[in-house]
Amino acid sequence: MAESKSIKEFISILGAANVTTDSSGVTDYSIDGLVPKAVLFPENEEQISEILKVASRESVSVMPVGSGTKRSLGNIPPSLDVLLSTQKLDRVLEHEARDLVATTQSGVTLEGFQNKLGENNQFLSVNPMHQAHGATIGGIIASNASGPLRLRYGTLRELLIGLRVVRADGTVFKGGSKVVKNVAGYDLPKLYVGSLGTLGIITEATLRLYPVPERSETYLVSFTTLEKCAETVMELLKSELVMNSLELLNPLLFNEVTGRIGIELKRKKHALAIRVMNVDKAVSEQMALVKKVCNKARGQGVTVEGESENKLWDEIVNCPWNKSSENLVKLKAGVLITDVARVFSELEELSSQRALILYASSKAGNGIVDITLKGDTADLASTINTLREYCESGKGSLVIEAATPELKSEVDVWGDIGSGLALMKRIKSNFDPAGILNPGRFI
Amino acid sequence: MSSDWKIAFKDKLLAILGPQGVIYKDDELIAYECDALTGHRVKPVFVALPETAEQVSSVVRECYEQNVPYVPRGAGTGLSGGALPTEEGIVISLSRMNKILDIDIPNERVVVEPGVVNVSVTDAVSSSGYYYAPDPSSQIVCTIGGNVAENSGGVHCLKYGVTSNHVLGLEVVLPDGEIIQIGGKTAERPGYDLAGLVVGSEGLLGIVTKVTLRIVRKPETVKTLFATFDRIEDAGASVSGITARGVIPAGMEIMDNLCIRSVEEAIGCGYPVDAGAILLVELDGPEAEVTAQMPIVQSVLKDHNANEIKIARDSNERDLFWKGRKSAFPAMGRISSDYYVQDGVIPRSKLAEVLGKVGELSKKYGLRVANVFHAGDGNLHPLVLYDGNVEDEYHKALELAGDILTVCVDSGGSITGEHGVGHDKKRFLSLMFDESDLDTMNLLRCSFDVKGLCNPGKVFPTPRTCVEPGMKPYKEHPLQKKGLGEMY
Numbered sequence: 001m002a003e004s005k006s007i008k009e010f011i012s013i014l015g016a017a018n019v020t021t022d023s024s025g026v027t028d029y030s031i032d033g034l035v036p037k038a039v040l041f042p043e044n045e046e047q048i049s050e051i052l053k054v055a056s057r058e059s060v061s062v063m064p065v066g067s068g069t070k071r072s073l074g075n076i077p078p079s080l081d082v083l084l085s086t087q088k089l090d091r092v093l094e095h096e097a098r099d100l101v102a103t104t105q106s107g108v109t110l111e112g113f114q115n116k117l118g119e120n121n122q123f124l125s126v127n128p129m130h131q132a133h134g135a136t137i138g139g140i141i142a143s144n145a146s147g148p149l150r151l152r153y154g155t156l157r158e159l160l161i162g163l164r165v166v167r168a169d170g171t172v173f174k175g176g177s178k179v180v181k182n183v184a185g186y187d188l189p190k191l192y193v194g195s196l197g198t199l200g201i202i203t204e205a206t207l208r209l210y211p212v213p214e215r216s217e218t219y220l221v222s223f224t225t226l227e228k229c230a231e232t233v234m235e236l237l238k239s240e241l242v243m244n245s246l247e248l249l250n251p252l253l254f255n256e257v258t259g260r261i262g263i264e265l266k267r268k269k270h271a272l273a274i275r276v277m278n279v280d281k282a283v284s285e286q287m288a289l290v291k292k293v294c295n296k297a298r299g300q301g302v303t304v305e306g307e308s309e310n311k312l313w314d315e316i317v318n319c320p321w322n323k324s325s326e327n328l329v330k331l332k333a334g335v336l337i338t339d340v341a342r343v344f345s346e347l348e349e350l351s352s353q354r355a356l357i358l359y360a361s362s363k364a365g366n367g368i369v370d371i372t373l374k375g376d377t378a379d380l381a382s383t384i385n386t387l388r389e390y391c392e393s394g395k396g397s398l399v400i401e402a403a404t405p406e407l408k409s410e411v412d413v414w415g416d417i418g419s420g421l422a423l424m425k426r427i428k429s430n431f432d433p434a435g436i437l438n439p440g441r442f443i
Numbered sequence: 444m445s446s447d448w449k450i451a452f453k454d455k456l457l458a459i460l461g462p463q464g465v466i467y468k469d470d471e472l473i474a475y476e477c478d479a480l481t482g483h484r485v486k487p488v489f490v491a492l493p494e495t496a497e498q499v500s501s502v503v504r505e506c507y508e509q510n511v512p513y514v515p516r517g518a519g520t521g522l523s524g525g526a527l528p529t530e531e532g533i534v535i536s537l538s539r540m541n542k543i544l545d546i547d548i549p550n551e552r553v554v555v556e557p558g559v560v561n562v563s564v565t566d567a568v569s570s571s572g573y574y575y576a577p578d579p580s581s582q583i584v585c586t587i588g589g590n591v592a593e594n595s596g597g598v599h600c601l602k603y604g605v606t607s608n609h610v611l612g613l614e615v616v617l618p619d620g621e622i623i624q625i626g627g628k629t630a631e632r633p634g635y636d637l638a639g640l641v642v643g644s645e646g647l648l649g650i651v652t653k654v655t656l657r658i659v660r661k662p663e664t665v666k667t668l669f670a671t672f673d674r675i676e677d678a679g680a681s682v683s684g685i686t687a688r689g690v691i692p693a694g695m696e697i698m699d700n701l702c703i704r705s706v707e708e709a710i711g712c713g714y715p716v717d718a719g720a721i722l723l724v725e726l727d728g729p730e731a732e733v734t735a736q737m738p739i740v741q742s743v744l745k746d747h748n749a750n751e752i753k754i755a756r757d758s759n760e761r762d763l764f765w766k767g768r769k770s771a772f773p774a775m776g777r778i779s780s781d782y783y784v785q786d787g788v789i790p791r792s793k794l795a796e797v798l799g800k801v802g803e804l805s806k807k808y809g810l811r812v813a814n815v816f817h818a819g820d821g822n823l824h825p826l827v828l829y830d831g832n833v834e835d836e837y838h839k840a841l842e843l844a845g846d847i848l849t850v851c852v853d854s855g856g857s858i859t860g861e862h863g864v865g866h867d868k869k870r871f872l873s874l875m876f877d878e879s880d881l882d883t884m885n886l887l888r889c890s891f892d893v894k895g896l897c898n899p900g901k902v903f904p905t906p907r908t909c910v911e912p913g914m915k916p917y918k919e920h921p922l923q924k925k926g927l928g929e930m931y
Contacts, residue, residue: 096790096792098683098686098791098792099683099791099821100686101790144631154604157608157636158608171879171882171883173877173880173882173883174880175880175883177855177856177857177875178856179788179789179790179820179821179857179860180821181596181600181605181821181822181857181860182857183593183594183605183857183859183861183862183863183864184857184858184859184868184872184875184876185864185872185875185880185881185884185902186640186644186884186887187594187607187640187642187643187644188883188884188887190607190636190639191635191887193636193639195635210691211689211690211691213689214689234549237549237551237660238549238660240660240661240662240663241729242728278732279732279735280735281735282728282730282731282732284731285729285730286729286731332631334629334632335629336550336629337549337550337551367550367629368631395627395629397629397632397633399633414633414634417632417634418623418624418625418632418634419622419624420623420624421634423617423890423891424634426890427635427890430889430890431883431886443634443635
């Protein structure tokens with residue numbers, strides 16, 4: 001059997017201590033119910049290159065992961081040979097604070113990276129899911145994870161300025177540079193943001209940073225109706241406010257989040273969480289304006305800052321996944337800013353018709369809707385199909401980010417990728433002619 | 444190739460574009476011989492002037508079938524020769540595709556054709572309180588299509604990013620003539636970030652026929668100041684001093700004494716002509732933020748030996764400060780008959796050090812170098828002054844400019860920040876990228892353009908061929924490697 005011969009080669013490259021093959025060890029890393037034959041933990045780029053050379057030669061499929069927090073993203077793999085984790089590439093290589101730039105190995109956790117940058121009062125301006133569960137820099141790049149801060153700072157696409165990658169045939173290359181402005185050659189870093197490990201394994205990333213703002217404050221405010229929420233969103237967006245986050249929460253998510261952090265608001269309906277980070281005085285002045293806009297729509301709110309504010313945003317991003325992820329389904333819709341409220345109400349109607357449990361939040365200033373559902377598989381499938389049709393008819397999209405294998409076998413994970421699909425497939429086949437990197441899961 | 448193909452090809456073009464859509468007379472073709480890099484000229488065989496994406500597609504398909512190379516062109520303001528025609532090739536000018544198709548204020552999007560002039564986008568949304576952020580100095584003439592090809596920057600990139608940060612969707616005619624839609628008005632779509640690849644690809648991956656842009660809300664307050672210094676190194680050190688204090692200005696620009704004098708002579712914008720250097724700083728955002736940051740900036744400037752600090756009193760004075768900066772290139776004509784613009788990038792923290800080295804190079808070559816640059820993002824624009832009538836000065840200037848790029852790359856930077864590699868800097872690309880990096884870029888090019896007809900001969904130092912999937916990759920023959928033979 002080709003795999004067992006290859007696994008021997010992997011062991012000789014990495015040493016037995018860096019290859020997990022025992023059944024409980026590999027089961028921990030299963031994907032969509034499939035168990036890999038081995039999990040590899042290379043310690044450096046050269047080892048990754050050697051592994052991929054073998055894998056390309058022997059047609060062994062390799063699923064790259066960081067800590068493995070987003071293994072559920074993608075189609076059910078047609079087969080699963082080995083997982084390759086970048087966890088041991090765990091050094092921050094360089095932080096030049098004066099340039100607001102840092103270079104790190106890809107297996108460094110976001111949390112560890114932020115701690116390191118914090119020593120110089122700087123940070124990487126993303127706050128995605130799974131940070132507490134060890135999400136790595138490589139993983140958040142490959143899955144294009146960002147979070148509510150994207151309203152102010154954009155996504156990884158705006159922040160990644162250089163990288164090193166091992167291609168499927170073992171070739172190591174670098175793209176971009178270590179300066180924020182650079183147009184020499186193709187912008188290869190962009191290709192890797194959201195490429196889901198299909199075009200190579202990222203080993204190093206150079207990222208643009210921001211100074212930690214002097215003060216941060218969030219106004220959490222509930223309205224009588226979704227319409228009032230939506231009107232307030234549009235009012236805030238067209239104002240001169242510089243908000244860091246503007247999150248719309250459905251009643252269930254709002255109540256769960258406030259309950260967990262011990263905030264008591266009488267009204268328990270749709271709500272907004274509006275975050276402003278700036279110099280002290282600018283926060284006060286802008287918050288006054290935020291409240292004025294919200295009061296006009298009869299919002300009922302509370303100001304949150306300090307440790308509770310951090311907890312609040314952690315819960316908004318991770319709830320309910322941080323308690324239990326069992327049988328939960330996660331969807332992400334990308335729609336026009338002006339369609340967010342319509343998608344929300346369509347979603348609420350579909351869920352209540354089918355008695356599904358629904359947690360929903362939206363990065364309302366970006367047109368991104370994050371949806372968690374729980375319920376009967378057939379009901380979920382029909383909900384997703386209807387909702388996707390609704391989103392796509394408005395030139396939007398709906399992607400399944402996590403779901404049970406049963407559901408994935410009934411509904412397409414990605415939806416319509418559009419007229420660029422054939423070109424994407426050509427890129428994939430040029431970069432990975434043997435088709436070993438995450439085959440069948442994405443492009 | 445015999446010239447017979449030209450007659451038949453002209454008829455094809457005329458059939459697609461009509462008599463008004465094809466330029467074929469020698470005296471009219473001259474206008475397309477070069478872009479703003481005027482030192483290199485090649486006369487194209489024809490110029491096609493399509494008005495629709497379908498026409499672009501038909502022309503490209505024709506080129507594909509007849510193996511005719513072509514060069515896309517916007518306003519021709521590029522400084523790296525990206526729109527330099529190819530021998531025995533045609534130019535496809537997008538200047539007639541100049542309509543703004545959709546203005547969607549609530550969704551913060553504008554959809555335009557590639558021939559729309561940069562500043563027209565801001566003009567179209569200004570009354571609603573929005574603007575289009577990338578603002579290259581040529582913004583009153585350069586087109587969005589050209590900006591997309593070059594990933595143009597401007598003077599506000601430090602805070603607001605470059606073109607790629609403001610392009611959400613593209614319609615592209617691929618080199619085989621297929622029209623595809625990439626991205627769109629929404630912030631995210633599944634699939635690879637093709638828009639991110641095409642932006643900045645210098646017209647090598649296809650022809651863009653529609654662009655969806657993100658517009659941003661005008662800031663509540665804008666405050667601009669300039670500070671004068673005896674030594675340009677102090678101005679340079681102030682820049683990283685300001686960001687180190689947690690302030691990200693909208694823009695920071697430095698001009699040295701040579702620049703100041705020529706600009707002052709040309710337009711009289713109030714710069715003190717005896718200053719060693721001027722640093723222009725613009726802060727924008729909520730009033731309270733700008734008010735809080737202004738004293739921080741001023742104290743950093745004073746710490747770095749600033750002499751005079753002048754804050755613009757109103758928007759007229761602010762415009763005047765900027766007018767000086769934006770006129771820096773053309774104003775050079777006042778002090779030198781010819782100049783060559785360089786576009787290297789360095790880490791902000793190395794500004795003082797690199798400026799010193801540029802000064803040494805200037806002495807070594809005996810040619811004056813005027814420094815004007817986007818200091819906030821470390822993007823230098825040294826202007827190498829020379830006299831084209833003096834024998835060999837042009838080549839000396841080029842050599843000096845090349846040495847400056849080596850200094851930039853050695854400091855951890857890049858050979859180009861916004862002008863592109865084009866024809867001009869392709870021999871320097873390998874200062875930054877080794878064989879496997881370039882090979883990876885070629886894989887990408889081959890995914891788009893197997894025949895290599897779309898703006899060939901640009902960006903890459905040596906021409907590379909594509910292999911069909913499944914074929915063995917092309918390897919140089921040992922004789923070729925030694926330079927003893929060439930493959931035909």
